[in-house]
Amino acid sequence: MSSCCFPNAVLHRSWHVLAVVLTLTVVTEVEAVSPELEGIACRSVHLQYQAPKGLAFYNEVTVEESHEGTYFCVCGFNMGYYGIQELQRGKKLLIFSVWDPGNQNDPDSVDVEDRVKLLHQNEDVRIGRFGNEGTGGQSFYDYDWKIGETYRFMVTAEVKGDRTAFASHFFHPEKKTWIHLVTFERNSKGAPLSGYYAFVEDFRRNRISATKTRRAQYTQPWVKDLSGKWQPITQARFTADGNPVMNIDAGPEPEGFFLSTGGKIKNEHTPLRDLMKMQPGPRPMALQKLP
Numbered sequence: 001m002s003s004c005c006f007p008n009a010v011l012h013r014s015w016h017v018l019a020v021v022l023t024l025t026v027v028t029e030v031e032a033v034s035p036e037l038e039g040i041a042c043r044s045v046h047l048q049y050q051a052p053k054g055l056a057f058y059n060e061v062t063v064e065e066s067h068e069g070t071y072f073c074v075c076g077f078n079m080g081y082y083g084i085q086e087l088q089r090g091k092k093l094l095i096f097s098v099w100d101p102g103n104q105n106d107p108d109s110v111d112v113e114d115r116v117k118l119l120h121q122n123e124d125v126r127i128g129r130f131g132n133e134g135t136g137g138q139s140f141y142d143y144d145w146k147i148g149e150t151y152r153f154m155v156t157a158e159v160k161g162d163r164t165a166f167a168s169h170f171f172h173p174e175k176k177t178w179i180h181l182v183t184f185e186r187n188s189k190g191a192p193l194s195g196y197y198a199f200v201e202d203f204r205r206n207r208i209s210a211t212k213t214r215r216a217q218y219t220q221p222w223v224k225d226l227s228g229k230w231q232p233i234t235q236a237r238f239t240a241d242g243n244p245v246m247n248i249d250a251g252p253e254p255e256g257f258f259l260s261t262g263g264k265i266k267n268e269h270t271p272l273r274d275l276m277k278m279q280p281g282p283r284p285m286a287l288q289k290l291p
Contacts, residue, residue: 034242041210042202042262043243045250049196049221050235056156056224057193058287063147067212069204074153074218078195079188082155082168084145092145096168097130097138098184107131119165120183139182149173152286157193164188171286178291192226200259213263219256220284230287232280238270255281
C-alpha cells in the first residue's frame with residue numbers, strides 16, 4: 001500500500017474490505033456482496049491456509065502474469081500482511097504492514113501506547129503509518145522482482161507478555177541470504193501467528209484493470225508451530241471478495257496452489273469456497289539457511 005502512485009484512501013479501503021471479507025469467510029463462508037466492483041476491478045482471490053498457531057510462517061510466490069496496480073500477498077496473518085506490489089511505470093516493491101488494535105480510521109487519533117511500535121528497520125526500508133479503514137505501521141522495500149522468478153518470504157512472531165513482535169524476512173536471490181527487513185510490535189493480548197492467507201488483488205480499479213489477467217503460484221507454505229517444529233501446510237480454502245464476477249480460478253499445484261483473476265480466466269479448476277489439498281515437498285532449502 002504505497003502512496004507514491006495511488007490514492008491512500010483507495011488502497012486502505014480495499015484492505016479494509018479484504019479484512020472484513022476474510023473474517024466473514026472464516027466464520028460464515030459468505031462473502032459481503034460488492035456489485036459496485038463489477039467491471040471496475042478484477043475480483044480479489046484468496047488462499048485461506050489451514051494450519052495451527054505458530055511462531056513463523058514461510059511461503060513462496062512465483063508471479064506468472066501481473067499488471068499495474070497488483071498486490072500479491074504472500075504471508076498474510078491475523079494481524080498483518082506481507083507481499084509484493086506492482087505500481088505504475090514498472091515500479092515494484094515489497095510491503096509489510098501490521099495493524100494497530102481497534103478499528104480507528106485516523107492514524108493520528110490512535111493513542112501512542114496503542115500504536116504499532118517499530119523495533120527494527122533495515123537501512124534500505126521506508127517506514128510510515130497508514131489510516132482510512134484501520135490504522136497501523138507499514139514498510140516498503142524497493143525490489144525489482146521479475147515474472148517467472150520464485151521469491152521466498154517469512155514472517156516470525158515473538159510473544160512478549162501481552163505484546164507480539166512481528167518481523168518480516170526476505171530471502172534475497174542475488175545475495176543468497178535472508179534479510180531482516182522490519183520488526184513491528186503491537187498489543188496482541190499475547191497472540192502468536194494464526195489465520196494464514198495469501199491473495200491476489202487489483203487495486204488499480206480503473207475498469208481497464210479488470211480486463212487484465214493476474215496469476216501467481218504460491219508454493220511451499222510452512223509453519224513453525226508453537227513447539228518449534230516446522231510443518232508443511234497442505235490445505236487451503238479458495239475464497240474471494242464480494243465482486244460478483246466469476247473470471248477467477250484456483251487449484252493445487254506441485255507443492256502449492258495457484259490463484260488467478262481477471263481477463264479471460266474461467267473458473268474451471270476449483271469451485272469458490274472449496275477446500276483444496278496438495279502434496280508437500282521436502283523442507284525448503286531456504287529454511288535451512290536461516291541465520
